[in-house]
Amino acid sequence: MIRYTFLAVVLLCTMSIGCTTTQKQYYFGEYSDTLYDFEKNRTEDTLLEHKQQLEHIVAESKDKNLNVPPGIYAELGYIYMRQNNAKQAAELFSKEAELYPESRQFMDRLIRQSDKTKI
């Protein structure tokens, strides 16, 4: 009896998932949470936490054999750019453009911009 109930639960879960969610093709970790924390309270600490989350998403995506989600390399690059690490920033912007050709135009713009900030 318990077994049937369990089965029914599993079945219903699958049904409701089929109703609403899509297949997970990316790994986003706690992205929205650390970004929200940063928005709530913009400090060095919350920025660092969000940056670490972005790095975690990159590493975890590779582990899981998934593409790094759109925008993650670019956002990480932008944080490096703001921290005056133009070289690392440009590398990350290039990675974004290679992975997602749609971003090429914008990434080239950011690469030019990070060149200018270089001392």
Add this chain to the structure above:
Amino acid sequence: MKKKTVFSVLLLCLLCTSCVTVPKTTKLSEFPLMYEEQISSILILPPMNETTAADAKEYYATTIQEPLTYSGYYVFPYPVTSEILQMEGIYDSELLMNTPLSKFREFFGADAVLFTRIKKWDMSYVVIDSNLTVSVECQLKSTSTNRVLWAYDGTVTVNLSGGGSSTGHILGDLIAKAITTAINSAMADYVPYARKANYLAISSLPYGKYHPQHTKDKQMEIIDQTPQPQEEAASESATTGESAVQASE
């Protein structure tokens, strides 16, 4: 334990039925331009805020990128683009509503821009009941033709006084309970519900090129949000229930 299982079965049944009892349409018949223009990249514009909650704009903005990306589009990183837009003097998307959007194609290379409008972000108290409502309106416009490709709303109303399983979501319930204890509305955390509202809206968006079902979802059924006078009356009474997902304009 067993009681809980039965309860969750009932809850899931309820969820499933709520999926099928509303007027339906298909993605293709509702949003044919999405299939015609085949956009692949989306730029999220700063949300427009119609509510009195000043922080809603920044908080809501953090919830859009992830579900939109999962729909299969290249989504420009909002924390980066919003800052650049602000440097370019663009902070109020309202002013862009009726202007040519080609500049976003030139500057970012974006195929489309997403306008979002926060309609509700509040708590309402009725005797001992308190309802939290988050309501958003989304509109996707082409940067090459300026046409509206997709428009949909997402509304989530949660009754916080019951303390029971009002959202059908374990985490949501925990948060709802936490809010009940600290009934101060200023402290309420709207973001989990904003995510849900977004999720409801974006689920009607045809899939983009990075989604395995790209171009295969034309016949997928979605809730028809075209205003129907009788339906509106029905959805109003639904808000008095434990949890209501409205499909109103």
